Amino acid sequence: MKYKFLLIIAILFIYASSCDDDDSLDLFDHVKQAEMDNDSLVKYMQSHFLDANDILQEITNNETPVYSQVSIKEISLEIVDGTEIDFKLYYILTEEGINESPTQVDLANVSYKGEYLGYSTDTEQLELTEFDHNNFGFWADLNGGVIKGWTYGVPFFKSGNYVQLPDETFEYSEMGKGIIFMPSGLGYANNTKSDGVHITIPGNSPLIFYIELNRIFRKDHDEDTILSMFENIDGDDDFRNDDTDEDGSPNFLDNDDDGDGTLTKDENPDPNGDGNPEDALDTDGDTIPDYLDPDNS
Secondary structure, three states: OOOOOOOOOHHHHHEOOOOOOOOHHHHOOHHHHHHHHHHHHHHHHHOEEEOOOOOEEEOOOOOOOHHHOOEEEEEEEEOOOOOEEEEEEEEEEEEOOOOOOOOOOOEEEEEEEEEEEEEEOOOOEEEEEEEEEEEEEEEEEOOOOEOHHHHHHHHHOOOOEEEEOOOOOEEEEOOEEEEEEEOHHHOOOOOOEEOOOOEEEOOOOOEEEEEEEEEEEOOOOOOOOOOHHHOOOOOOOOHHHOOOOOOOOOHHHOOOOOOOOOOHHHHOOOOOOOOOHHHOOOOOOOOOOHHHOOOOO
């Protein structure tokens, strides 16, 4: 029977939540599920296209499958017991957007529609079922406040213009738009989501989101005057493995990055006040700025 579920409040679904402890989670085959999810997503994308309104429709007349148009982001994440899972996230940008993109540690104001992919016994096909939407936009914390598919997917979009109207309301224009396709491991994994009465997202459901990125806000999580986006020292795809003083707290969450007892903000990391430490003070001229150099405090 095809699923029919109620629409519920946006934040309940987008914000990541944990389920009750369950020993069965450790026994679940996340690797196999990632492979199955990818097969389902690819099959769906191969049989659907984007219509004139950039909405997914079933191919009936040799239309171009969306699968030939998407970009792929490969993501490796440690799930349980040190097991690293390789995921593929697919995305397509239907409108470019005109401003900047967020990083994984910024806030993003997003309008969206969320759907899960499941097999219908009625049609014997993969079908999407809507579980949530937000037409007005809400502020999503891409650093741990949302599912991983958003953390990695939303930064591919560019924000638009914020326009204040004469009646003191506002609107967005020329924002980046598109679709993110993600396996369940980047969504809610094998956790079933419920509104307390009905199942809203079955466990192991791949998800797709229609995305509009309205605005972004650059965060300084540890209030050290350096924007968090600039504390990914090695420039890779992981902000949490940059821990200069190896105290277990990544630099973007550590107000004393070099562990010398002097707060980062007191080591003149940003003389021109733009949040970028490229002009940080380097007292001994060893190319290591003072805020990352325990020899200078």
